[in-house]
Every structure is written in structure tokens, then in C-alpha cells.
Amino acid sequence: MTLDELKDQIKTIQLQFETETSAEGLRTKYLGKKGLFNLLAKSIGKVDLDSRVKAGQQLNFLKAYLNNKITQKERQVQANLPWLDFTLPGLKPKVGHVHPISQAMAEITGIFERIGFTRVRYPEVDWDWYVFESLNMPPNHPARDEWETFFVDTPVDQKKGKLVLTTHTSNGQVREMERLGSQPPIRMINIARCYRRQQDATHTQMFHQFEGLVVDKGINIQHLKGTLDYFAQEFYGPGTKSRIRPFHFQFTEPSFEVDFSCHICGGTGQVDGNKCKFCKSGWHEVGGAGMVHPNVLKAGGIDPEVYTGFAFGWGVERTYTLKEGLNIDDIRLLYSGDLRFLEQF
DSSP, X not given: OOHHHHHHHHXXXXXXXXXXXXXXXXXXXXXXXXXXXXXXXXXGGXXXXXXHHHHHHHHHHHHHHHHXXXXXXXXXXXXXXXXXXXXXXXXXXXOOOOOHHHHXXXXXXXXXXXXXXXXXXXXXXXXXXXXXXXXXXXXXXXGGGGGXXXXXXXXXXXXXXXXXXXXXXXHHHHHHHHHTTTOSOEEEEEXXXXXXXXXXXXXXXXXXXXXXXXEETTOOHHXXXXXXXXXXXXXXXXXXXXXXXXXXXTTEEEEEEEEEEOTTTTTSSEETTEEOTTTSSSEEEEEEEEEEOHHHHHHTTOOTTTOEEEEEEEEHHHHHHTSTTTOOSOGGGGGSOOHHHHTTO
């Protein structure tokens, strides 16, 4: 390469630079490790020995030219930027929060963990055996009609029957017995999604339940009642009471409906001499409970002559909406996705 050829290439780079309209990336393009200047500088070894000193001077001139021009363009860009006070505090990004039902599940879990319950989770799509048959509801039993079940269109298992979307969290009872090798003591709390074919202001086709199960020697109704009273006071506040009323569930015997006293009227059913508009009777029905049926213990491999147990369970949404100050009159709001509603929690 002759000195004149080098000068021509330098002039070409200068002319190319003059056509640049943006300052972005110029320093990398022209002066970077793989930039145009470095590529040209590597060719200095091809220049005649007698001309290399002048060639070096020409390259130094080009480098100074490019550096000066790029700096000018960068300053022009900065001068056109709006004024910014870097001492001002930054803008906080929008941060979401935990859904109210997730908040309720965390609170329920903590309440029961404080008295030795272990949080477990079992399938929400399960076999008929665990959802019904092991819970003392054999095929064609009329009690199955109460659950409004979603069946899954899959091959039927010869031993476990059809696949269903779980109608309740009670499918975890026998599964927990199996997990522990049919060896009590058992003290579990199972929280999961459930599915039923009904939807209105107080029901959704998908909802959450929590299921408690205790199995050991000498367990009786007093233990069940004490657990219910403990939960009522921890979740709804001091002074809240529970009551149990005789009922029938196929998987418990005896069985009970569970009510909690109203936090508005204190369980009296009266506010300033008038009937309480929130509960109308002093009590709220929340769910079911009872002593585990012997057939359920047998299905889990536990001898009902040696061990007894109690179980309870009801909807998380129902439990949560009864909290003081909420007064949610349509449970479907919880799953509406309406930020005006959800941001209140």
C-alpha cells in the first residue's frame, strides 16, 4: 500500500462520517476494537518503510478527527435532552399484591400449623375411588348426586374408576392415610381447588376448600369442637364461637353442620333492637364436620377399633367473605379480575 492509497482511504472514512445523522453507536463503529479506524491502522505494515512515519501521522490525525467529531455529536445530543434533577427520588414501579383468596389460604394455614397440623396437597383431578368410593359412597349411591360432578373423558381404571374434577378436598383423607403407611397419628390440613356444576351469587364452578383430618387413639367430638372454637377465634376474632348441628354426610358418623357466631351482632341476632341484616339469626353456616366413618378408616388401612378421628371442611371463599367489614354479596367478584375490586385488599 502506498501513502497516497492510505490517504484516499482516510478521506473515504471522513466523508462517510460526515453523512452520519445519528450519534448512537458512532464510537463503536469508528473507534471500537473492530471499528473502521483499527481496521485501517492494521494495514500500516503494508506501507513502504520510507513512508511509514508520514502514514502514522496521517492515522493519528484521523483518530483525533474522529474522536473530536464524535464528542461534538454526543454533546449535541445531551444538550437537547430535557433537564433532569438526579437528586430527586426515583419513581416507584407499580407492584401487585397477593389475591385475597391466597391471603385467606395463607392465614388459614398459619392458624392450623400453630396447633400441629401439617399442610398437604393432593390431586385436583383424581380417581373416583378417592373422591367417592373410599369415602363410603359406592357406585350408584344417591349421595353422589349431591356433588354435581365434572367427569373427565378418559379411559376408566378397573380398580379406581373414572377420573373426576374433585368435588371436595376430602379425597385427601385416604391419600394421607396411605402416605403415612396407615400409621397414625394424622393431623393434616389440605387446601385445594374444587369443582361443581353450579354458579350463582354464592357459588362458583371452581372454588377452594380446606380439609382438616385428625386420626389417633381416643379422638372424640370434644377434640373436634375445641378445634372449631380455636379456628373461629383466630380467624374471626376473640369471642367468636362455633356450634355444631346434627346432619348427614356419608363419610362421617356422627356428622354435623358447623356455624360460627356473627361478628356484627355478637351471635344475638339483634342490632339496636332490630334483626341483624348480615346474619338474620346470630349464626353463619360455614360447612361440615364429623367423626371419620369407620369405613373410611378401613379404606385407608386403619383399624377403626383402635383409632378414631374427626374431619372438617368448607369453602375458603365462604369463610373469607364472612370476615368483618367485607360484606361481599356476590362471591363471583373474587374471580372477576376487576382491579377496582381487587385493589381494595
